[in-house]
Structure formats: structure tokens, C-alpha cells
Amino acid sequence: MVGDETMRRKIPLWRDERVLKGVAQVISSLVILGALYWLIDNFIAITQQRGMPLTYGFLDEAAGFPIKESFIPYDSTMTFGRAVLVGLINTLVVSAAGIVFATVLGFVVGLMRLSTNWLISHIALAFIEFHRNIPLLVLLFLWYFGVFTKLPAVKDSIAIPGFIYINQRGFYLTWPHLAEGGVLFAATLVAGIILAVLAWSVLRHIREVRGKETYFGQISLAVLVLVPLIGWFVSGGKPVLLDAPVLKGFNFQGGLRLTTEFTALLIGLAMYTSAFIAEVIRSGIQAVRKGQIEAARAVGLRYSQILSLIIVPQALRVIIPPLISQYLNLTKNSSLALVIGYQELFAIGKVTINQAGRAVPVFILIMATYLAISLLTSVVLNIYNKRVQFIER
């Protein structure tokens, strides 16, 4: 004990790790705080000089600028707050749609890449290499200015009559909308999905516990089909009407209209991201060891069982973390929409800065919104990721 004491006393101050760490802490805090103080001091001086305080009162003032495309009612008499909300929704809509398309396309291309057919796998390779080595911004310009602005005029629309019309003003699609009794049908549709999922998990659990076949797949499929079918008949047989676009005068009426800006952005983003997703899928599936599949075959599992019980669960573990970051990339990349005139969060933020003359508050708001989207998405997907990962012992 005494020896310990003398040892400790012998260490000079400049060699004592605790002292050194303390000093390093103090110095680094001083540097960071000093830099922050300097920046904020400058900022206060400049804002006082120009008279633009860091407050958010202006969000309640009238925006005074129009927005071309909005999924909620908006006109230029509404507030800046409303305009930013429109931008946020535009970002979320194009990101969600982009994620769906990119995932589907990415899966297809990734599987094509793994095909034993040389031609198919090299078509996929060409697709991947094309998109991975060209900047997204250039691809968006190519799609929007190279393709979409060169579409024919309204009267010469490219068309599959009755379903889809493509022209300079956008894509017009035949789209279902709810008619009389439609709400009832929609409710039964949702109920059917929920009941089917419930039946699936409960019956599957029973099978796993008791070891008795419960036909969970067939039963939940039946529920999924039958419940909405009942709803269909109860609601009078015509709950959903297809609304087809019709040429009236100089423009199409009815149906669903997607603007060229939205479609170009969606296609560009989805195709670009799908190339990256394809590589993620490929490496995920290749990460499943051959022995696993051979062992499963030796045990006598069917091919569908090998796929659903052996390959997919193990590949998912590898696939999900990089897939999450691709989804986040897509969402952040949607901010490039600015250059082709789709007004999402960043574009509207920029207009708001010009109109309201409050650069910093708007900028902080936009940054915080993007951060919130990123953090929320990664939290939700990380919870899912934890569930599929190995529980290591």
C-alpha cells in the first residue's frame, strides 16, 4: 500500500495521464467555445446592423409566392409556415414513391446480376455501372431537359388509350377513386389486411409451438380475399370507380396527373438509387454461404422453403443496414429537385429566404427538418434491423 502511494507521488504532473486528459479537455472546450463565441458575436453584430432578428414570427405572415405543385390546399395568400409544410410534404411524397420504385427495381436488377445467364447478368452490370459513375444531377438534367421537355404536345400525346397519356404537361393515369359505399369497402379492405396478418402470426405461432400443421398461409390468404369481397357486395357492387383521363378542349380532365417535374425526379432518383440497391442485394445474397443451402437441401427442404427460411433471413441481415443508408440518401438527394423545378423542402426554403429576408432562421428550420427526417427514418429502421440481426451469445 505504501509502495503504491510513493509510486503515485513519483509521477510528475506532465506525465500523469489524468492531468494530461484534464488539460486536453479544457483546451478543446475552450477552442470550441471560443470559435462559437466568435461566430455568434459576429452574427449578432451583423443582424443588429441589418435588423433581421432570429425569430420565427414571420412564419405567420403571408407568403405571397405561388407553388406549382401541392398535395394540400395552398395559394399565395397563405403563410410562410404553410409554404414550408407544402415543401416538406412534397419531399416526403417523392421520397416515399422513390423508395418504393428504387427497391423494386433494385431487387430485380440485383437478381439479374446474379443470374447464371451471361447476357442477363451483363445487362444488369451495364445498368449498374452506368448509374453509379454519373452524377445524379447530370442524370436529372438528362431526364428532365433531354427527355421530358421534348415530349409531344397535348394533342399528340403518347398514349395507351384509356389508361395513360403522356405529353408535355405530364403523365395522365387512369386512377381508382371511391364512389358511393366506397368508405365501407375501404374499411373492409383494411380490416382484411389486419385480420390476415393476425391470423398468419397466431396460426404460425401455434404451429411452431404445437408442431401441428395449421395451414396458416392458406387461411390468412382466404381472409385477405374474403373480407374485402364481402365489403364489395355489401357496398352495392360498385364501391370503386376508375377515373380515366379524357381530352377536353386543350387539356386532359380527370384521372391522376403527375407533372413532368415530379415524374422526371422520381424516375431519375429511383433509377440512380436502384443501381446502388442492386449491389446491396447482390452482396447480401452472396454473403449466404453455399454450405447453408446444401445443408438445407440435405435436410430435405423444398426450394421455396430454402428461399424463405434459409436464404432470405440470412441475406436480410447483411442487406438491411446499407439499404437504410440508401433510403436516407434518396431522401436527401431529393433536394436536387430544385434544378428541374419541382418545389420540395429545400427549393421552397430558398424562395422563403428571398421573400422573407430571414436567411438564418429559415436555414436552421430546413436543416432541422432534414435532420429530423433522417433521424426518424434511421431510428424506425434500426428497430427493425435489431429484430432481424443475430442475437449473439
Place this chain on the structure above:
Amino acid sequence: MTVASKDTAPPAPPTALEWVRKNFFSNWINALLTILGATVVYFALVSLATWAIKTADWSPITAAPLLFLVGQYPREELWRVGASTLMVTFLLGMSWGVWKRYLRPFAIFLAILMGLLAIFPLETPTITLPIRVFMLINPVLIFLGYRLGRSRRVPSRVVAILWLVVLLLIPLVILPGFTGSSLLPQVPTSVWGGLLITLLLSVGGILISFPFGVLLALGRRSSLPVVKWFSIFFIEVVRGVPLVTILFMFSVILALFLPTESRIDRVIRALMGIVFFSAAYTAENVRGGLQAIPPGQVEAAKALGLKNVHITSLIVLPQALRLVIPTTVGQFISLFKDTTLVYIVGINDLLGMGNAVLKLRPEFVRLQMEVYLFIALIFWIFSYFMSYASLQLEKALGVGER
């Protein structure tokens, strides 16, 4: 010793017919896919070729090739860009000689391209005889550099130092020049443009952001809470927002946080934004490598009595950095592609010059497809050779084999 029986002998290499059957027609689904795929590829290639040769009008590119390359850089000072290019091509040739396989395809490609451009009968007044001669000197220099590098008279360390010197000299001395100098009069960055600025921003971004990224990664694993939490905060915030917002921050917002009299050059501000963004991503890549180093390495080094600085610089970092080469090069490629975003904050990079060329003459307005495809091709070539070099480097260092 027994003679290998027929059963144990290796199978004979497949004949061409067998290869075709195995890869294209192993069963009827495969055969169907092959026929379908071949039809699609055939029609796609034929229509692309007819468009490129017959319909497409490439006059914006042949009319103003220099705009794409250097932007508005004063034509009477063009020799400075030329001299910089010659230095780089000579060093490229030397590096090809020293490090052989990584740069060989790119060096050969560049030499052939420059040689072809020198003799290509392009009917345009901007491609004058001096420019053609300059184009012809490049492949010669690449070849001379290669011979010098291969002769082993120049150690690889010297080549690396030369690169550093040249890469500092070009953007800091040769291109900007000095006010009042008669040999190198000042050329403001506002007239730099085209591929020149794209390459400068990429190379500068890569070289500056990498050390910062490594520092941030080390900071994130630091035992000092202040350093650690600052690093985490920085990395997570930067990774959570789009690059456009960061570029916007540096081009517009930053001015509100600096003394009113200070002015930072537009291009420097864009470069700062790129460095800021890339450092955060590099940090996360490097952290992956740091985590993969077994703790036993650090413990062994400690037991030998190494200082913390030496443990990090001699034991941990060399191993960690080698592990993350593929992801880091991937990050560099995306940085290279991301430099196009500086167009949004008003810098005339390659993409910006493309848009400027489209407005040059009224008949160019509708030729966006041709101009953007040309730009896409340039980006594609550079990115492709970068990923090729990375693949070779990975093989040489045996990543994943140790």
C-alpha cells in the same frame, strides 16, 4: 506415385459451344431470357447508334470545346493551364511506371485520347495549331515519364512528393497568379470553369477532407468526452442533411457569421462545403476500419511501452486505413460526382459550362440531350478509372485475405 486416373483428372476446359450452352441455353427459361435480352440489347444499341450518328447534333461541343475544359479562363493566359496539364501528365506517366497496374489503363487511355484529339480534323477555329501541338506533347510526356518511372531511378517516395508539390503549385500559384505580375498576372477564380474547376474541387476536396475525416474518426473514439461528443455531433449533423444545404450554408449563410470586412473567395467557400461534407463520411468509413482492429493489437503495443501517439500512428491507423480502402475510394468517387452540386451555388463547373454553352447560340437551346450526354461521358470515364484503380489496390494489399 500413381498416375492420375481419368476420374481425378481436372475437367477439360469448356469449348466455345459448351460455354455458350452453359451460359445462354442451360434450360428453356434461360434460352427465352437470352433471346429476349438479345433482342432488347440489339434494338437499344441500333437506335442509340442511329441517333448518335444521324439525328444528334454535336455542334455545341465542337463549337466550344475550350469552354467545357477551362471555362472563361483568359485565352491569352491559357498556356498556364497547358503547363499545369503537362506537369500532371508527366507525373501520371511516371506514376504509371512506378506503380504499374493501377494507372496503366488510365494513362494509356489519356495518351491515346490526346493523340487522337491532336490529329482529329475538327472544323473549329478554337482548336488552333498550338493547341494541337500541345495535345501531341502530352502522350509523349506520358511515355517519357513512364520510361523514367520504370527505370527505378526515381524512388516512389519522390514521385509522391512531386505530386504534392505540383498539386499545391497549380491551384495556388500557376492558375491564380499575382496582382501586378507581368509573367503571371492575376486571374480571378470567377473566370475559372469547366472540367478544370471540377477536377480542382475534386482533388482539393479529397486531399483536404481525408486528414480531417481521420481526425474526426479518432475523435469519435477518443476518451475525452468533449472531443468525442463534438465529433459525434459534427458527423451526425453533417450526414443527416443534404450536400446542397451545406454548400448553401457556406455560400450564403457563412457570410453572416464572419466579420463584415472579410471576404472568402467563392470557389474556396464551395471547397469548404465539400470538405465539410466529405470529412463526415470519411470519418464514418475510417471508424469502421478502426473498430475492426482487434484490441489485442493496442494492448500489445501498450505492453511494449509505445506512446499513445505511436500506437495510433504506427499500429492502429495503418491497419485500419488498409481495411477501408474500397469504401474510401467509393467515397472519393461520390465526392467527384457531388462536385456537380456547386453549379447550384453558381460556380461554373463542367455542368455549369454545359448549361452556359446551351445558351451560347439560339440553335443550341434544344440540344440538351447531346450536351448532358457528353458531360455524363466525361464523368463516367473518370469514375470508372478510379474504381478500376481501387479494385487493383484492393487486390495488391490483400484486403479480406489476411
